[in-house]
Amino acid sequence: MMKTRIVYSEKCLGYGTWHIEGPQRVKGAHEILRAKGYEFVEPTPASDYEILSVHDADYLFNVKKGLAEDSDTPAYKDIFEFAQLSVGGALLASKINGFSLMRPPGHHVGRYGAALGAYTRGFCYLNNIAIAVKESKKRTLILDIDGHHGNGTQEIFQGDDKVVYLSLHQSSNYPGTGYFTEGNCINYALPINLGGKHYLETLDKALGMVDLTKFEAVAVSAGFDTHQGDLATLGLVEQDYFDIGKRVAKLKKPAFFVLEGGYVGEKVGLDIDRFLKGYEENL
Numbered sequence: 001m002m003k004t005r006i007v008y009s010e011k012c013l014g015y016g017t018w019h020i021e022g023p024q025r026v027k028g029a030h031e032i033l034r035a036k037g038y039e040f041v042e043p044t045p046a047s048d049y050e051i052l053s054v055h056d057a058d059y060l061f062n063v064k065k066g067l068a069e070d071s072d073t074p075a076y077k078d079i080f081e082f083a084q085l086s087v088g089g090a091l092l093a094s095k096i097n098g099f100s101l102m103r104p105p106g107h108h109v110g111r112y113g114a115a116l117g118a119y120t121r122g123f124c125y126l127n128n129i130a131i132a133v134k135e136s137k138k139r140t141l142i143l144d145i146d147g148h149h150g151n152g153t154q155e156i157f158q159g160d161d162k163v164v165y166l167s168l169h170q171s172s173n174y175p176g177t178g179y180f181t182e183g184n185c186i187n188y189a190l191p192i193n194l195g196g197k198h199y200l201e202t203l204d205k206a207l208g209m210v211d212l213t214k215f216e217a218v219a220v221s222a223g224f225d226t227h228q229g230d231l232a233t234l235g236l237v238e239q240d241y242f243d244i245g246k247r248v249a250k251l252k253k254p255a256f257f258v259l260e261g262g263y264v265g266e267k268v269g270l271d272i273d274r275f276l277k278g279y280e281e282n283l
C-alpha cells in the first residue's frame, strides 16, 4: 500500500508564537506523524509567476512589503517568505499526491486579499490550494473540510468551469459567507456540534451532487478545526476523519491535501493520521 508523503519544512515554525495560528499546531502534528513513520519531503518556495496565477500584483506587492495587515492577520516580519514556502508546499503536494503540513493556511484569502466582504483574511496570506489547483491546469474538485467557509477559494473559482468548490462548514462563524450554493460553489452551512453521523450523511449527499466524470483530480482543503472543542467545531472525533478519508478514496481520482485550520497540535496530528489511513486503506 502506498503511503502518502507529508510535505513539511520546519521553517514554517518561525513566526507568530503568540497567535492562535501559532507554530505549536503544526509542530505537534509533525511530531505525531513522524512517530507514526510517515515520510517527509521539503518544499521549495513558490515563484511570483505561480502566485500571480491567482493573486493580483498589487496585493502580492503589499504582502511582500508588509503592507497587508488586519486584526486577524498580522504583517509579521518576513511573512511573505513563510507564505511563499507554504504555497510551495501545496504545489509539491499536488505533484506527488502528498499532504502539505505547512502554515500559514490559505483558504480565506482571495485575489485581492480579504474575500467576499469578510473584514479580515483569517490568518491567510496567499491561497495555497487555489494556486496549486490553477498551476496543475487540471479539472479539479476542491473539497474543503475546514470548519470555516473558504471564502477566498470560492471567490477565486466562482464561475470557473474547470473547478467545483464544495465546502462543509459551521454556520454563524467567521467569515460569514457560504450560506448558499452559488453555481459551481456548493456550500453546506452546518450547526455547531452537528456530530459525525449527520456530518457524514451531509458529505455523502454533497458528493452525490457532483458529476465526478468531469474531474481529473481532487484537492482537499484539510482543516481539522471541526474537531470537538476546536475553533469551528462540528463535534467530530478522530474516527470521523477516517470516514472522511475513506470517502475521498472512493472518488477514485488522484488527490492531494493542504492543511488549513486545526488549532490543537496533538489532535491535528492524530486527525491527519486517521484521515490518511481512511484514505489509503480504501484506495
Ligand SMILES: [Zn+2]
Pocket (backbone or CB within 6 Å): 146, 147, 148, 223, 225, 232, 260, 261, 262
Ligand atoms: Zn478553519
